[in-house]
Amino acid sequence: MISFPAKLKVGTYYIPHCLKFTTDTQEVDSMLKRKLGIIDLSKEKISIQDVSESLRKKLLGGRGMNMYYLWKMLPEGIDPLSPENLLIFGTGFLSGTLAPSSSRFNTSAISPETGFLGDTNCGGFFSAEMKYAGFDRLILKGKAKKPSYIYIEDGTIEIRDAKGYWGLNTLDVQKAFRKDLGQVEMVVCGVAGENLVRYACLRTGIKNAGGRTGMGCIMGSKNIKGVVAHGGMGIEIAHPEEMLKTVEELKDYLLSSKISPILGSVGTPLLYEVSNVLGGIRTKNSQLNAWNDNFNASEVEKFVEKMISCSSCFMHCRHRNTLGGEGPEYTALSLLGTNLGIEKLEDCIKMQNQVNDLGLDVSSTGTYLAWVTELYERGLIDDKLTGGIELKFNDYETYSKLIDMISRREGFGDILAEGQWSAGKLKDPKHDYLIEVKGLPQSDPHDVRYMKAFALGIATSSRGADHLRSRPTLEIFFKLPPEVRNKIYGAEIANDPATLDTKEHVVAWSENIFATIDCLGMCKFICHGFNSPHFVDYDWMKRLINTAVDWNYSDSEIREVGPRVLDIERLFNLSRGMTRAHDTLPKRYFDDPAPLRTAKGHHVDRKEFAKALDRFYEVRGWTNEGMVKKPRIEELEAIA
Amino acid sequence: MKYLFTYPEKCTGCRQCSIACALKKLGECNPKKGAINVLRDEFDRYELQFVCLQCEEPECVAVCMVKAITRGDDGIVRIDPEKCIGCRMCVIACPYGAITSFGGDIIKCDLCDGDPVCIKFCSTDALVYEEENEEILDRRKELAKLLLKKE
Numbered sequence: 001m002i003s004f005p006a007k008l009k010v011g012t013y014y015i016p017h018c019l020k021f022t023t024d025t026q027e028v029d030s031m032l033k034r035k036l037g038i039i040d041l042s043k044e045k046i047s048i049q050d051v052s053e054s055l056r057k058k059l060l061g062g063r064g065m066n067m068y069y070l071w072k073m074l075p076e077g078i079d080p081l082s083p084e085n086l087l088i089f090g091t092g093f094l095s096g097t098l099a100p101s102s103s104r105f106n107t108s109a110i111s112p113e114t115g116f117l118g119d120t121n122c123g124g125f126f127s128a129e130m131k132y133a134g135f136d137r138l139i140l141k142g143k144a145k146k147p148s149y150i151y152i153e154d155g156t157i158e159i160r161d162a163k164g165y166w167g168l169n170t171l172d173v174q175k176a177f178r179k180d181l182g183q184v185e186m187v188v189c190g191v192a193g194e195n196l197v198r199y200a201c202l203r204t205g206i207k208n209a210g211g212r213t214g215m216g217c218i219m220g221s222k223n224i225k226g227v228v229a230h231g232g233m234g235i236e237i238a239h240p241e242e243m244l245k246t247v248e249e250l251k252d253y254l255l256s257s258k259i260s261p262i263l264g265s266v267g268t269p270l271l272y273e274v275s276n277v278l279g280g281i282r283t284k285n286s287q288l289n290a291w292n293d294n295f296n297a298s299e300v301e302k303f304v305e306k307m308i309s310c311s312s313c314f315m316h317c318r319h320r321n322t323l324g325g326e327g328p329e330y331t332a333l334s335l336l337g338t339n340l341g342i343e344k345l346e347d348c349i350k351m352q353n354q355v356n357d358l359g360l361d362v363s364s365t366g367t368y369l370a371w372v373t374e375l376y377e378r379g380l381i382d383d384k385l386t387g388g389i390e391l392k393f394n395d396y397e398t399y400s401k402l403i404d405m406i407s408r409r410e411g412f413g414d415i416l417a418e419g420q421w422s423a424g425k426l427k428d429p430k431h432d433y434l435i436e437v438k439g440l441p442q443s444d445p446h447d448v449r450y451m452k453a454f455a456l457g458i459a460t461s462s463r464g465a466d467h468l469r470s471r472p473t474l475e476i477f478f479k480l481p482p483e484v485r486n487k488i489y490g491a492e493i494a495n496d497p498a499t500l501d502t503k504e505h506v507v508a509w510s511e512n513i514f515a516t517i518d519c520l521g522m523c524k525f526i527c528h529g530f531n532s533p534h535f536v537d538y539d540w541m542k543r544l545i546n547t548a549v550d551w552n553y554s555d556s557e558i559r560e561v562g563p564r565v566l567d568i569e570r571l572f573n574l575s576r577g578m579t580r581a582h583d584t585l586p587k588r589y590f591d592d593p594a595p596l597r598t599a600k601g602h603h604v605d606r607k608e609f610a611k612a613l614d615r616f617y618e619v620r621g622w623t624n625e626g627m628v629k630k631p632r633i634e635e636l637e638a639i640a
Numbered sequence: 641m642k643y644l645f646t647y648p649e650k651c652t653g654c655r656q657c658s659i660a661c662a663l664k665k666l667g668e669c670n671p672k673k674g675a676i677n678v679l680r681d682e683f684d685r686y687e688l689q690f691v692c693l694q695c696e697e698p699e700c701v702a703v704c705m706v707k708a709i710t711r712g713d714d715g716i717v718r719i720d721p722e723k724c725i726g727c728r729m730c731v732i733a734c735p736y737g738a739i740t741s742f743g744g745d746i747i748k749c750d751l752c753d754g755d756p757v758c759i760k761f762c763s764t765d766a767l768v769y770e771e772e773n774e775e776i777l778d779r780r781k782e783l784a785k786l787l788l789k790k791e
Contacts, residue, residue, distance in 0.1 A: 028668045097669040098659050098761070132670065175683050205682045232743060234670030240663050247660075248760050255763060264763075308687065309654035314763035316652040320685060 010035070010050050027154075028234045031093070032056060032549060034136035037157050039150065041222055042083055042142030046157050051137070057551065058639050061093035061136060063119060063518035064565040066108040068639065069139060070117075071572045080112040080214075081196065081221045083143035089130070089187070089227060092521010096131035096235050096311070098247045099544045100254065100536075101523035103127055103310035107187075111213035112221070113198045113364065113419050114439035116573050116582075117463050120201070120215050121518055122187070123310035124208035126229060129185035133231030144223035151181075153230045162225040166194065170203040170359045177228055188226035189216035190359020192407040196220050197417040199364035199441075200407075203356065207318065207326035208310065211361040212443060213463055214419075243547035250540060251314050259532050260315065263525065264307060266297040267317040268330035272445070273297060274476055279597030280447045280454075283338045284393050285370035286435050286588050289447040290596040291338035294345050300328065303349060315525055325353035334445025335366025340373070341393025351400060358407040365406070367441030368416055369399055371434045372426060380427040387411040435586045438578070440464020442586070444471070449589050450599035451475050453503040456612055460507065460583050462569035470510040472503075473530055484533055500608050504616035512562030516541060519561055566620065567628050568636060580626040583613055641715045644676075644749070644756060645775050646689040650766035653680035653687035657758035657767055664757040665747075673742050675749035676758050676767070689767060691758075692717060692738045692749040700730035700739060700748075709748075718750045 038047040051065075059065045066088045078084040087109045094102040105127035111118030130136070134155035144159065147166035151158040165173050170190040177186050185204065192200035193216030200216030201209045210216075219226075237243050254260055262270050273296045275281050279289045293299070303323060309316040320326055328336075328349050336355065337348035355362055375381045376391035383390070389398060389412055405413025415422045420439045423429050435442045437458055442465035448455035457470035474480060474488070475497050485493050491505035510529060517527045520541060524530045528537035542558045545551065573582075585604055593603040617626050628636075658674030666673060676691040698717050701709045708723035709730060719730075724746055731741045740747040749756075751769075759769045768775070 028666075028670075098656065098663055100656075128671075132672070171683065178681070178683070232670065232672050234662060234666065234668030234673060236668050237663060240667045244660060244663060244757065244760075251761065251763065305685075306649070307652060308682075309652035311654065312656055312659065313652075313654045314656070314761075316654070316764065320682075326682070 010048055028236050030236045030238070030549065031097070031131070031136070034091075034131060035134060035155070036137045036139070037135050037152070038139045038141070039157060039159065040142045041140060041144040041148070041159065041224070044159065048157070052640065055640060056093070057553075057557065058561070058564060060516075060519035060545075060561055061095075062090050062104065062521045063106040063108075063121065063515060064561060064568075065137060065519070066090040066106045066119065067565055067568045067572065069137070070108050070110075071568050073139070074110060076575055078110070080110045080115065080118070080218065083141070083222070085109050085141075085218060085221070087140040087215065087218050087222060087224075088137065089140075090137045091127045091130050091135075093519060094544060094548060095136075095521035096128035097237065097548055098243055098312065099520070099522060099548070100247060100250060101310070101313045101315060101526050102521050103312055104518070104521045104523055105130065106518060107202055107210045107215045109215060109218045110576065111440075111463070112196075112217045113214040114464050116438055116576050116578055117569055118213035118215060118218070119463050119569075120210035120212045121468065122202065122204060122208055122210035123313075123523060124204040125185045125311045126187045126204040126227075127521055128311040129229040129231060130227075131231075131235060132233050133229045134233050138227065140222055140224065143221070147223050147225060149225045150227045151230075152227070154233055165225050167191065169357045171206060171357050173225065174203075174205070177226070181228060182230065184228050184230045186226050186228040188359075189219040189224075190357065190407065192359040192417075193217055193220035194225075195407065195409045195417070197360065197406055197409065198419040198421065199361045199368075200359050201361045203359055205326075207356050209356070209361070211363065212466060213440060214361070216359050237548055238550045239547045243544075246543050246547050250536070250544075254314055254526055254535065257532055257534055263315050263317050263531065266301055266304075267307070267319055269295070269297040269300040269328070269333055271330045272333055275446060277597065278450060278476075279594055279599030280450055281338050282334055282435065282442070282445050282447050284341045285339060285374040285433065286447055286586070287374065288596060289449065289594040289599055292343070294343065295333045295337050295348070299345050300333070303345070310523070313523065315523075317525060321349055321353075323349050323353060325349070325356060327356070328352045329362075331444055332362050332366075335363050338445070339366050339370045340399055342396060343394055344396075347396040351396065351403065354400060354403055358403065360403065360407060363443040364419060364441045365403060367435055368419060369402065371428075372416065374433050375426055375428055378433075385412065385415070385425070430587075432587050435465070435588065437461070437465035437585060438463075438582050440466065443467050447594060447599065448585070449594040449604060450602040451497045452500045452604065452612075453497070453506045455585060455589060455604050455609075456500060456503050456616060457507045457510070459585050459609070460613070460616060462566065462573060465586075468524060469514060470507045471514075471530065472506045472510050474533055475506070477533065480533060488529060488533060498602055500604075500612040504612060504619045507616060508619045511566055512559075513538070515562040515565040516558065519565065520544075563621075564636065564639075567632060570622065570626070570628050571633065571636065574627060580613070583626060585609070642751075642754070642769050642771055643694060643775070644691055644751065644759070645768050645770060646691065647766045647768075648686070648688045650764045651678065651687040651689055652764055652766070653678055654763070655680075656761035656763075657689070660757050660761045661749075664752070673740070673745065673747060674758075675740060675747050677740060690736065690738050692734075693736060694749075694751065699733040699735060703729045703733040705729065714754070716751050716753070717748070719746060719748050
């Protein structure tokens, strides 16, 4: 065991190899005093730093601060799997406090799945525990000489030997950590991460995932099994009574919404039926756009044992299922259900429990499996390549076997583990049949051919085809009065979901507020405009911040955070070779009209899309080529 | 007298009760310093609250050598921090594990003198503050429903 004393003293330390340091006192200080730990795994050097208040005021925490460090610290032109890549764990600004649903942290790097921005947002209990352990951000660089894990506790950081933990799946390794180390919270990778599957995810708890863009793969590439946190350092609040009052008021407001009891009893599966009726459910690799009713929330409910929460959350949208896991979420229902032509809900739940345990991203895994099934059916790949495995939709046994093979990189699974990079071998070099943007398979179940704001959103998202950057769910609320819609989005919005006209405002507005709430570490589930036209808006965010710290944070300050994050992400991507051409959609959404239900006949017109992209860039303040303008770059570079 | 009653089957494990408690009493957000604690384990699949039951004949009072713990006329069992020497005997003696010992502090629920802050932050009524008879009546009604359904 290597360990060193650094109890919240700022400085750089070379690790003395025989020193064991323990602490038995717990300190209390403000969230503004939480440290940044930079861990050089190759040199076994650790640096603990303070973070300036001016930087926090500009980007708060979570995703925003991660982007800042990634943009400033990551060298250009490196291989994502090389030791030069960084892996940044950043807690949300309000994580660990009474602020509702403030359980979230972001993990960021350059993505091994896309080669562009890698960033993932995750709930559970790790973020709060990391704060209680004295840190709000850890940056891992280099590569450990042998399998290791990071242990943080009350201001100390250790790099420990992962002997006995390496090789375990995500559930077993977490149980082992709990058995050996007590009531710790941890974020780990499974065997998929160890084996460098490009879409391996991070896991904390049974189902909470830092799923997207392959952050588990980066963890594996650094020889790190997990980050384990334990801490008792309370977060001192500037105005405790104000925070108690504000959160109580906010709780009553959140729980008085019609949607809250539904979210709290069935969780995200409530979205399935709404989307399915419209013809907005990705089915059989988007050859179809609707499926049967077996995946409706009322069916999912039959498998629910108990609804549970992440840290500090009133919504309790997580299901503990009767098949030994948690979930499924709406995403798993489709990506490991309808998209694979699965008929039985039970097969889908079993498959997502398996994917979760192995540490694979549900969205990517399901999309790649559907992709190769269609390629096989079209004769583009054959038994020789698959090693004799016959691929067909609704074949649970084969998919389950393949998922296992992917995580171990065995046979055909080794090819699939490369994700989009295997396109050449699969004779689909231009990804004509792969539902991806910027190399990232689409995250959510939504077939975007009808709801055009969704289409523009996944096309322009900074991490690839992803709904959690901008999902404009209000587009589904057909009964929302136009004046309410216009007020929310701050522009005259066309009332027709099938048009791209004016949707640039919808997407940009959503991107900004979602980025802000990601910085605060609060869940999008209670974000204004995500599931409800109500919920936590900029005013609530500002109020919560001003109870926690003595900043007198203003309305304009909170509104400037989101655009800043988006621009930094754009700059990061541009420096990695991204161009306007990458802001596009899967070929199928352009060229094949949706065949079923309300969406029937709808597709995205290429010319209309190009015009919408022009307008979107204008709203974002970018050039017609999607570049950030020079004065803005100078402004962002001056942030410190 | 009103007491805190817990329903583990309704507890979602969010810990807002503990965080609110520590925030009110100590000015810090720290679930480990709440007089109410939630033990949760997603792998063993449970969430369980621990909080002082305000016993009629408290073990903690009996074992306290410096008589720092007393049961008041209002039925609330309180620790006098001036007298407490931090020996943790009460923590050991409590049959329900309801007293928290953390970093040298002994933390025990005093029902916020009749206005417990924790219940205001429970979203599922897993924690209620009720007259004992009302609570018993509620449980009996639930039981009656179950029995009648069976017949």
